[in-house]
Amino acid sequence: MAKLLLQIFTWWNGQTIGTRFFTWRKGTKVGEDEFGNVYYEGPKTTWGEPRRWVIYNGYAEASAIPPGWHGWMHYRTNTPPSKENYVARDWQKPHRANPTGGPNAYRPAGSLAVPGERPRVTGDYDAWTPGN
Template identity: 75%
Template structure:
């Protein structure tokens, strides 16, 4: 029941009522990825390409779409990873979600959000002062 209320009153949790209705009415399930996201295809858009969408398993986060499905979603390929034996190339890195805003976010050395103190300024820098 809680999940249904979240879907009714928020757009970032799973699917909205409009998406649920559109999926029920004209969506064809194409496949599912390892994260539980479900991919659909529907009627053609005004550009003549089929409409494609994803219903996320959890919060709607575009970075949660793996590379193989990303290519299919953006019409770079017409063959979905579920319809072929998709294997990532050796140079493709494993998918990592966007951690911005979380405790796992990248904080480089010297960042105000990072731990520790900034290093002292070395002699190759002169601060500007008015009138100099």
Template identity: 70%
Template sequence: MKKFLLQFFTWWNGQTLGTRFHTWRKGTRVGEDEFGNIYYEGGKDSEGRTRRWVIYNDISDASLVPPGWHGWLHHRVDVAPVNENYQPRDWQKPHKPNMTGTPAAYRPQGSIANAQDRPRVTGDYDAWTPGG
């Protein structure tokens, strides 16, 4: 019941009631990614292409869409990742969502947000002064 009510009042929790109705009427399920996001297609967009969309498993965050599905959603490729036999290369890392704004965000050495001590100044820097 709670999830159904969230569809009335929020857009960031999976799908809205309007998206649920549109998906029920026109959507054809294409596949699902490793994060539990479900991908659909159906109907035509303003350019005459097949409309494609994603229903997020949890919070609506576009950085949770893996690269293969991103390409398919934006019509960069015609074949959905579930319909191709793609094997990542050894050097390719698994997809990670954008961690900016979270405790897992990258904080370089010397950053105020980094809990470590700042590196000591070596004295090899001379500050610029006007006219000097």
């Protein structure tokens, strides 16, 4: 019952009830990645390409799509990684979760989360003062 309520009232926890129904009616499973995300293809869109979507395993985070599937999702290739022997190139990095708001987030000196003072402004910047 809780899973059904989550599908009705939230979009960030996997799929919604509307996506589940559309996938059931029109979706064809294309493959699954190492994170458990499932990729689908459906009827052609108005520009003639088949509609493609992903149902995330858990929390919906777009950066959790591996490079090979990202290329397929964005129509850079028509062959999904599940239908070929896809090997990531050297310059393609593995997934790293978005650190924003977490303990690994970037916090420059002088921010509220890091003690210390902000470095002085240098260069051609002159602060505005009223009356000048």
